[in-house]
Every structure is written in structure tokens, then in C-alpha cells.
Amino acid sequence: MGRLFGTDGVRGRANSDLTPELALAVARAAASVLADRDGTSRPVAVVGRDPRASGEMLEAAVVAGLTSAGAEVLRAGVVPTPALAHLTGSTGADLGVMISASHNPMPDNGIKLFSRGGHKLPDAAEAAIEQAIAAGGSSDHRPTGAGIGRVRDLPQAADEYVAHLLGTVDQPLTGLTLVVDGAHGAAAGLAPDVYRRAGATVHAVGCDPDGWNINDGIGSTHLGPLTEAVREHGADLGIAHDGDADRCLAVTADGELVDGDAILAICALAMHERGALKEDTVVATVMSNLGFHHTMRDAGIAVQTTAVGDRYVLEALRARGLSLGGEQSGHLVFLDHATTGDGMLTGLALLSRMAGTGASLAELASVVQRLPQVLVNVPVRDRLAVSESDAVAEAVNAVEAELGDAGRVLLRPSGTEQLVRVMVEAPTQEQADEVARRLAEVVASVE
Numbered sequence: 001m002g003r004l005f006g007t008d009g010v011r012g013r014a015n016s017d018l019t020p021e022l023a024l025a026v027a028r029a030a031a032s033v034l035a036d037r038d039g040t041s042r043p044v045a046v047v048g049r050d051p052r053a054s055g056e057m058l059e060a061a062v063v064a065g066l067t068s069a070g071a072e073v074l075r076a077g078v079v080p081t082p083a084l085a086h087l088t089g090s091t092g093a094d095l096g097v098m099i100s101a102s103h104n105p106m107p108d109n110g111i112k113l114f115s116r117g118g119h120k121l122p123d124a125a126e127a128a129i130e131q132a133i134a135a136g137g138s139s140d141h142r143p144t145g146a147g148i149g150r151v152r153d154l155p156q157a158a159d160e161y162v163a164h165l166l167g168t169v170d171q172p173l174t175g176l177t178l179v180v181d182g183a184h185g186a187a188a189g190l191a192p193d194v195y196r197r198a199g200a201t202v203h204a205v206g207c208d209p210d211g212w213n214i215n216d217g218i219g220s221t222h223l224g225p226l227t228e229a230v231r232e233h234g235a236d237l238g239i240a241h242d243g244d245a246d247r248c249l250a251v252t253a254d255g256e257l258v259d260g261d262a263i264l265a266i267c268a269l270a271m272h273e274r275g276a277l278k279e280d281t282v283v284a285t286v287m288s289n290l291g292f293h294h295t296m297r298d299a300g301i302a303v304q305t306t307a308v309g310d311r312y313v314l315e316a317l318r319a320r321g322l323s324l325g326g327e328q329s330g331h332l333v334f335l336d337h338a339t340t341g342d343g344m345l346t347g348l349a350l351l352s353r354m355a356g357t358g359a360s361l362a363e364l365a366s367v368v369q370r371l372p373q374v375l376v377n378v379p380v381r382d383r384l385a386v387s388e389s390d391a392v393a394e395a396v397n398a399v400e401a402e403l404g405d406a407g408r409v410l411l412r413p414s415g416t417e418q419l420v421r422v423m424v425e426a427p428t429q430e431q432a433d434e435v436a437r438r439l440a441e442v443v444a445s446v447e
Helices: 020-034 054-068 081-090 123-134 157-166 191-197 224-233 260-273 290-298 310-320 343-357 361-365 383-387 390-406 429-444
Strands: 009-013 044-049 072-078 095-099 108-115 151-153 177-181 201-205 237-241 248-252 281-285 302-306 324-326 332-334 373-379 408-413 419-425
Touching: 020 044, 020 054, 020 095, 020 108, 020 123, 044 054, 044 081, 054 072, 054 095, 054 108, 072 081, 072 157, 081 095, 081 108, 081 157, 081 343, 108 123, 157 191, 157 343, 177 191, 177 224, 191 201, 191 237, 191 343, 201 224, 224 237, 224 248, 237 343, 248 260, 248 343, 248 361, 260 281, 260 290, 260 324, 260 332, 260 343, 260 361, 281 290, 281 310, 290 302, 302 310, 310 324, 310 332, 332 343, 343 361, 373 429, 383 408, 383 419, 390 408, 390 429, 408 429, 419 429
Parallel strands: 044 072, 044 095, 072 151, 177 201, 177 237, 281 302, 281 324
Antiparallel strands: 009 108, 095 108, 237 248, 324 332, 373 419, 408 419
């Protein structure tokens, strides 16, 4: 069996790669690994999904797998991923299972697992689950009769999560007009109401899911409809979520993109000013633009850098007890309020900063002067040989000396393909393109 877990759970084409049989096996194995109670009470699992059609099929399989392992299932229905994480913690459940492929197109689906407290799984737990599946999914534990788990719905799941979100708002959003794009996803039924109840005037797009249209030309990966709606309504900004609402991107009144780096900087500066940014440190990944690093440095805020993936941001936050981290893609984690990336929590924080300062989103985002960034995927024979190549090391050292503090180079071998990703940031687009071309040629020449 190949590795099942990617950077964010198990994901693939629903009913082809991610079959009901696999979903059942993952659920049974997760129950056996994560539900480590003392045997005097049943393990409890919370299950949620986004609205894509295949979620109904996979939810049934997951519930069957959990109950066949003796777990009690609390079915939350269609909820955002951060809501599922929150509910896992608030109910005291042993594990949470979210069925979603996030920003992926409708034919895909995925299974994201959370441990007790609503935290994403460490690598060791994922490995243990994979081992259990390979061994037959704990087929030695097959309760019968009263030992089989039961299922009950959580009709107040969404309301509890909304109350949690609104409890984080310390600045009424009165006077702000926004357009929210729900990606026809898990937040489609919640996001407009959340922002309205926080005080804003809200127009909505992408908030009519039918099971087939999730992320279809809409949401955080397709900002065109949001930009058009912002201009049509004369709104102050637009906020875009993805299919499971764990990320947030924004557009200004003029339709300019405000990415995760800029949103992270805006929120970090706000928390820094009120003394809420623990250790005056923010966590970002290696892909964050150098302009973001310069902004943080100038404000006296340290940046801890991690590998790409919000799980690594979370690990760094938890290890040091920090309060804020995020990615360019719009995954922001406010660890004082959430255990995972939360798009609506991020949106509320961004809007609160606008309301509190009276500044436009464009003005707030201008604190980050983004450097031109080029990313080239270079096919190679052996990505590990590239990492060990003296010629590549010499070329990188030469470029780093050339750019100094005004630019940056990053080479990242793909985790699944024979590719090396060459990322270059430089003061001008022309220089970034030229340096990336030079490095790509050296990388491609490695035998």
C-alpha cells in the first residue's frame, strides 16, 4: 500500500481513488488508533462534510466504519472544516472526521482527521492509521450486539460554531460593506449571516450549493466573480472562502488581490499593537514573500519559518505557544481561538482591523511591498541528486550573493514527483525571471 495521507489528509477522485471501502477502512483504523480510552466508555467521533454530492456516499461509509469499531458518532452534517475541529474539542470527542477536498474540484473528495481537542494529526498518528489499514483495519475488534456504535445528529452544530466566531469579534463592523464568496461550499449557508451579525452590510456570491457546483469557477481559487460583484455593489472589499472554508483571501474595492501574506501581516500588526501577539512572533512558511518578512522585521516582529502546509504552521505554533501563523494561500491560524485554519475567523479579524482603524483594505495591505516572485517546476531524473549536487549548491550561493537582502532563492524537491521547484524573488520581475531561468538550467543538467 502506498502512502495514503498527503499534506492534508486522504484525498483523491471520489469513488475511484477514494472509494467507500477505503473511507470505511480509514474510519475503522482511525477509531482504533485515536480512541485510546480506558475501555470503560465508548469512543466518540464527530463527523462533518462539505456539500459535494460524493460526501453523502462517503459520510455513510465513514459512519459505518466508526460504528463497526464501536464508536458513538455525532453527525454534524454540512459544516466548514474549522467548525468540525471546534466541535471535536467542544464535545470532548476522541476524534473528528471531516469529509472534504477543500478547494479541489467537485469530482474529488477527501478525509481529514482530527485528534482529541480538534488538532490535526502528527505524522506518527497518520503512520499508525496506515499500518492499521494495511493490517486489515483492526479486523480483530468486531463488537456485536450492544457493542456496536450508535449515531445521533448534532442539530445545533452550526449555531454553536457561529456563536464561537462572533465571540471573537471585539470591534463591530458597522459601516463596512462587503461581498462574500462561499465557493458553493461548506460556508455558503453560514458566512453571509456571520458577517451580517457582526455588523457589516453583506452581499453574497457562490452561496447556492447544489452538490455539483462547489469551487466551480467560484471561491478563493477563482476570484473573477467576486471582483465583479465588489465593483457592482461598490463594496469596501470582497472576501473569498474555499470549499471547506479553512482559508480566506480578499480583494480591495478596486479589485486588487490581497493574499494570505498581506492578511497575515495586517493581523499580526493589529495583535502586536494590542499586546496579543505572543513573543512578538508570527509563523509563516518558506513560501511567504520576502516583502512580508521585511514588513515584520521593520515592525519588530520575528518570523518563524516552517515547511509548506498549515499542519507545519500549527506544529510550530503549538510547540512554542504562539498565537498567529499562516500561509500565502489564505490559511491563517489564530491559536487563541482555533485549532486549525479558519477562513471566517480570518475574515472577521481582517474586517475588525478595517473597522478599528477606519483604513481601507488597500491602505492596510500596502504595508507589504511584495517582491516579484517566480516559481519554475523543473523535471529531473532524480530529485534527491539535485539536493546533493555541488553544481546546484554553487549556483544557489552565487545567486544569493548577487541578490543579498533584496531577494531570495528556494529550491524544493517535490514530495511525489521527479520535480524540483525553483522559486526566486528579486527587486524586479526581469531579474527574477532571469535568475530563475539560470537556476532551472543548472537543476535540469544534474544527472
